[in-house]
Amino acid sequence: MSDRQTGTATVERPGRTGAAPVRGSREKARARREARGGWSLLAPSVIILGVMVGYPAVLMVIQSFTDYGVKNKVQGTLPDFVGLDNYIDLITKSDFPAVLLRSLSLMVVMTVLIIGLGVLVAVLMTRLSRGWRITVSVGLLLAWAMPPLAATTVWGWIFDTQYGLVNWALNTITGTSNWTNHSWLIDPMSFFFVLIVIVVWQGVPFVAFTTYAALGQVPGEVLEAASLDGATGIKRFRFVVFPYLRSVLVVVLVLEIIWNLRIFTQVYALQSRGGLASETNVLGTYMFRQGPGDFGFTSAIGVVMVALLLILSWRYVRTTLKEEEL
Structure with missing residues (x-):
């Protein structure tokens, strides 16, 4: 039936067609305000990172392509560009x-031992x-x-060497004096041990603490069900x-790889107690012992270290970004 037959009239509501654009513009404005608010909160951190990390990193990369040395710093002259020399x-x-090979080998051994023993200690703590x-x-x-x-x-x-507890204990256990005045740091293998x-x-x-905290998130019902199904301890884990x-x-x-690849204090302190620096240097001590005379060369070492760390941690960063997108 038509509107004329029913006696009703159709009334158009003004402004209905423009409601969607108005609502869209308001949402865009709110999104812009939220973005500005987020960036205003992040600005101090971004500035600090730019000053403390970004500027030194860029300067290191630039210096790695020059022959910048002490003479340039003292005389106030610009270094020469040497390219990839x-x-x-x-x-x-x-x-x-x-x-580099020595540092990578040590990193692998220490990372495996730390994570393996740390997880074992965390699991044992749940049983204590x-x-x-x-x-x-x-x-x-x-x-x-x-x-x-x-x-x-x-x-x-x-x-x-003379008063160490380890040498005394080994002499006591073996019943000999073979370990008297034995130096653990003069030999590279025992030094690394x-x-x-x-x-x-x-x-x-x-x-251990990180894994123990994560173990608390494992539902007890799931472990109980696995036990009832006959799963052994190794299979349950x-x-x-x-x-x-x-x-x-x-x-x-990833954190252990980064930390173990850039160790410095422990190596330098042991070298100071009798270790041979030329045969026990790792990346950190090697760069430090190049001396302040050639900043360009040491900057090249730093760039290689940063690139290596980025390559080793890239898989984790990529996985994290994918999880955030999901």
């Missing part, structure tokens, strides 16, 4: 390749009573809180617990 000399005319768990936690905190230099000094005395002990001892607490820990362990793995 510093990088070529780094690979062909120095022992940097050997130092409250009193023992507090005792273990305090011991881990003391090891973690000790400064690296102080920890290296203590362990240096434990492995001391002591270094690994120190770094792993201080690195395990972080992994592999198929039930590990999926809950994967994201946490990936972060821990």
Whole structure:
């Protein structure tokens, strides 16, 4: 039936057609305000990062392509552009390749030991009573809180040539005096053994506490169901617990790779106690021992270190970005 037959009239509401554009413009304006608010909150952090990280990084990259040295700094003159000469000399005319291989090998060994022992300690802490768990936690905190230099000094005395506890214990166990005045730092292999002990001892607490906190997120019902299905402890950890820990362990793995690849204090302190620097240098001490005379060459070492760390952590960054997009 028509409007004429029913006697009703159709009334148009003015402004209906323009409601959607008005609503869209308001949403865009609100989004712009929120964006400005977010950037205003991030601005201080961005500025600090730009000044503290961005500027030195850019300056390091620029200097790596020059022959910038002490003479330029003293005389106030500009360095000459040398292109890739510093990088070529780094690979062909120095022992940097050997130092890089040594650093990577140490990083792999220390990272595997730290994560393996840290996860094991975290799992064992879940089986301890409250009193023992507090005792273990305090011991881990003391090891973690000790400064690296102080920890290296203590362990240096434990492995001391004349008064070290390790030499005394080995003489007592073997019933001989073969370990008297035995130097643990003069030989590169035993030097790295002591270094690994120190770094792993201080690195395990972080992994243990992080993993222990993540284990608290595993539902007890799932573990109980796995036990009722006859799954052994190893299978429960592999198929039930590990999926809950994967994201946490990936972060821990990346952090440990970065930290273990740029160790400096422990290596330098042990070298000062009798280690041969030429045979025990890692990337950090190698760059430090190049001296202040050639800033261009040392900048090239720094660029290679940063690039290496970015390559090793890129997979984690890419995975994180994908998870945020989802």
